[in-house]
Amino acid sequence: MAYRLKLAKSTVSRALAGSPQVGPATTARVRALAAELDYRPNVMAVSLRRGHSQTLGVVVPHLRNSFFPQLVQAIEEAANAAGYGLLICQSADDTARELQRLDLLRRAQVAGMLMSVASTTADSAPFEALSRQVPLVFVDRFLASSVVNAAVVDDLTGSYQATCHLLAQGYRRIAHLTGPQHLNIYRNRRLGYEQALHEAGLPVVPDLILPSALHVPDGKQAVRQLLSLPKPPDAIFSASDFAALGCLQALAACGIRVPEQMGVVGFSDEYFGQHTTPALSSVDQRAEVLGRRAVQLLLQLLKKPAAAPRHLIFPPVLRQRASSTRHGIV
Amino acid sequence: MAYRLKLAKSTVSRALAGSPQVGPATTARVRALAAELDYRPNVMAVSLRRGHSQTLGVVVPHLRNSFFPQLVQAIEEAANAAGYGLLICQSADDTARELQRLDLLRRAQVAGMLMSVASTTADSAPFEALSRQVPLVFVDRFLASSVVNAAVVDDLTGSYQATCHLLAQGYRRIAHLTGPQHLNIYRNRRLGYEQALHEAGLPVVPDLILPSALHVPDGKQAVRQLLSLPKPPDAIFSASDFAALGCLQALAACGIRVPEQMGVVGFSDEYFGQHTTPALSSVDQRAEVLGRRAVQLLLQLLKKPAAAPRHLIFPPVLRQRASSTRHGIV
DNA sequence: CTGAAAGCGCTAACAT
DNA sequence: ATGTTAGCGCTTTCAG
Numbered sequence A, B: 001m002a003y004r005l006k007l008a009k010s011t012v013s014r015a016l017a018g019s020p021q022v023g024p025a026t027t028a029r030v031r032a033l034a035a036e037l038d039y040r041p042n043v044m045a046v047s048l049r050r051g052h053s054q055t056l057g058v059v060v061p062h063l064r065n066s067f068f069p070q071l072v073q074a075i076e077e078a079a080n081a082a083g084y085g086l087l088i089c090q091s092a093d094d095t096a097r098e099l100q101r102l103d104l105l106r107r108a109q110v111a112g113m114l115m116s117v118a119s120t121t122a123d124s125a126p127f128e129a130l131s132r133q134v135p136l137v138f139v140d141r142f143l144a145s146s147v148v149n150a151a152v153v154d155d156l157t158g159s160y161q162a163t164c165h166l167l168a169q170g171y172r173r174i175a176h177l178t179g180p181q182h183l184n185i186y187r188n189r190r191l192g193y194e195q196a197l198h199e200a201g202l203p204v205v206p207d208l209i210l211p212s213a214l215h216v217p218d219g220k221q222a223v224r225q226l227l228s229l230p231k232p233p234d235a236i237f238s239a240s241d242f243a244a245l246g247c248l249q250a251l252a253a254c255g256i257r258v259p260e261q262m263g264v265v266g267f268s269d270e271y272f273g274q275h276t277t278p279a280l281s282s283v284d285q286r287a288e289v290l291g292r293r294a295v296q297l298l299l300q301l302l303k304k305p306a307a308a309p310r311h312l313i314f315p316p317v318l319r320q321r322a323s324s325t326r327h328g329i330v
Numbered sequence C: 001c002t003g004a005a006a007g008c009g010c011t012a013a014c015a016t
Numbered sequence D: 001a002t003g004t005t006a007g008c009g010c011t012t013t014c015a016g
Helices: A009-017 A024-037 A043-050 A067-081 A095-107 A125-133 A155-168 A184-199 A216-227 A241-254 A271-275 A287-303 B009-017 B024-037 B043-050 B067-081 B095-107 B125-133 B155-168 B184-199 B216-227 B241-254 B271-275 B287-303
Strands: A055-060 A085-090 A112-115 A136-139 A150-153 A174-178 A209-211 A235-238 A263-267 A281-284 A311-314 A317-319 B055-060 B085-090 B112-115 B136-139 B150-153 B174-178 B209-211 B235-238 B263-267 B281-284 B311-314 B317-319
Touching: A009 A024, A043 B043, A055 A067, A055 A095, A067 A085, A067 A287, A067 B085, A067 B095, A085 A095, A085 B067, A085 B085, A095 A112, A095 A125, A095 B067, A112 A287, A125 A136, A136 A287, A150 A155, A150 A184, A150 A287, A155 A174, A155 A184, A155 A235, A155 A263, A155 A281, A155 A317, A174 A184, A174 A216, A174 A241, A209 A216, A216 A235, A216 A241, A235 A241, A241 A263, A241 A271, A271 B271, A287 A311, B009 B024, B055 B067, B055 B095, B067 B085, B067 B287, B085 B095, B095 B112, B095 B125, B112 B287, B125 B136, B136 B287, B150 B155, B150 B184, B150 B287, B155 B174, B155 B184, B155 B235, B155 B263, B155 B281, B155 B317, B174 B184, B174 B216, B174 B241, B209 B216, B216 B235, B216 B241, B235 B241, B241 B263, B241 B271, B287 B311
Parallel strands: A055 A085, A055 A112, A112 A136, A136 A150, A150 A311, A174 A209, A174 A235, A235 A263, A263 A281, B055 B085, B055 B112, B112 B136, B136 B150, B150 B311, B174 B209, B174 B235, B235 B263, B263 B281
Antiparallel strands: A281 A317, B281 B317
16 A cells, blocks of 8 residues: 555555545546556455455366366366456365365355256255355256255256157167256256157157266267167267267267267367267257356346346257268368 | 363374374374364464465366366366365466466465476576475476476377378378477477388478477468368378368368378367267377376475476377378277 | 454545 | 544454
8 A cells, every 4th residue: 555645445445445535636636547557456355345256166077088178178268357357166076075165166166156966966955055145046056956056957857858859860779878967957868858759749658768977988888788788779869968978989889870879969069079979969058058058047146136146048059060970061 | 172181292203203202002092082073173274374375286287188188177077086185277378377376375475386387488588587485386287498397298209200100001102280389298299290201211491390389270271271281192181180181171171081191199188089080199198197207306306305306207108090090090 | 363453545524 | 515433353462
């Protein structure tokens, strides 16, 4: 505060904050000097005073595939653009660690939190307690059982489109690899798949819907299981690109040609999907949009604590590639 | 501070800090009550008082491939284990944004910083200025021109091993795709390559060393260029898995069989390398080790500001896969 | 060994 | 429209 030259620090503070109470001339003078001195308010002092920091926090399961890094990148940019730092934590898809990370964020007194729950998490109580203390927005993954602020992909529609695409390509017996049903994302992906079948007048065959951990080996295992069926499927729609990759590998190993004998579509549009043989069709969740809008929602919540929880839903985009395209369309 | 029950807050503070000045009996009593009340010191107040936060900051170019996410994951775990939060920033491999992110971290008064420089950054002056203000440790990437604290992979050795491996497989004309030479990593990778050739009594052919941006299309372009040479190479060692992937694709498109007609080895052991056809041999940088040890170094620096800058160097591991293995070894 | 008091840098009542 | 003052919650001299 080298402004002793002229004014009381409170006036300076007000001027910098753009308070209408302070004279326009003084405001200008203060601002000029601040710029000249490259003055930066001490973040800690401000935070201590305000009771929270100029930081947002986000907890994601991991940063392994391309979806979460993209999401985090978008969140970071939006946060920084709004003058907030971003504290990023990984839960390693583990509930205990997730809670620990949330506690870390709480102690860091982040102004708001974003979170994508671990796939093993089933209890919504901690989140409800937390959301009474600090604004909380879920991104992509949340517990289907809870009513919360969230920015999510319209998984159902994405899934529906993917399945319709397979049907349009002439596939008739479509299997589906799905994940834990207490997570909104996997449940909706399954529902979209079923809806498309219904509308096409096709039956939903329980044997063709395989619950799975959706990693690469699970995809391989699923192929073995599906091929051993009396009436095997002619296409596989996987709720994850990783499992879809496992499918491609297992099918190649079995000598089953994709897309001629078996169509395959994944979900998430991971980076590697463009480079498999054949290239993997997938549903692009557009993580950038999701991240940016989730931050917007959170920032709104910071201003006024919101009446009812809101859901922001964004349509995904089907990326059609060789693994599901019989007629030479790319 | 509900401890009014007994003591002055200064005593409580000391007891919690484990000061030897306070009586053991009192210390115990205070600790017991603190545990019972689940008391957490206010991070902001502590930070304001101490002049820095209980947070570390890290700037990485991006989180797109698997190396940086792995690195960040390791750093996060080590930081959290030591009671620090982690502020993660991405520079988008852009110098201007990098400086902006560093400023953000400085303003957040992180206790220490870790950083992996953007590939376009060439000026070390900002880092030198910064490192006088806050402990700074470079991870993996730093400017070859500067003397700094750093935890790095022994790129030279990794590269040397990869090239020796290709030589052992019988390849004799090995091309090398390299990146910006002002970055330690690309320079060392090139040097390791050259050293292996020297030791094998083979010439270093300038035409076979291609500077590149090392993205997938650059790899494709490189293959075209190499194949148009009067004497094309029989193997390619790329300083990046992405460029190596481009090579594999271009070679497949040209009908050149890998590894029979052309060996390919990449660098970084990206996730997708296990799933290309053929699977891509690569140098695993063991990001977890790197991240963990970098944090260790930084934490040491926080305790005592260190005499001379130190370099921690870790050996990488060659992951031998089909793309460079002529004799059926996996 | 413990207590009292000052102050980190800022903001928001409460004056003027 | 500007100044004064009282803390936010903690650590750390300086006194007992």
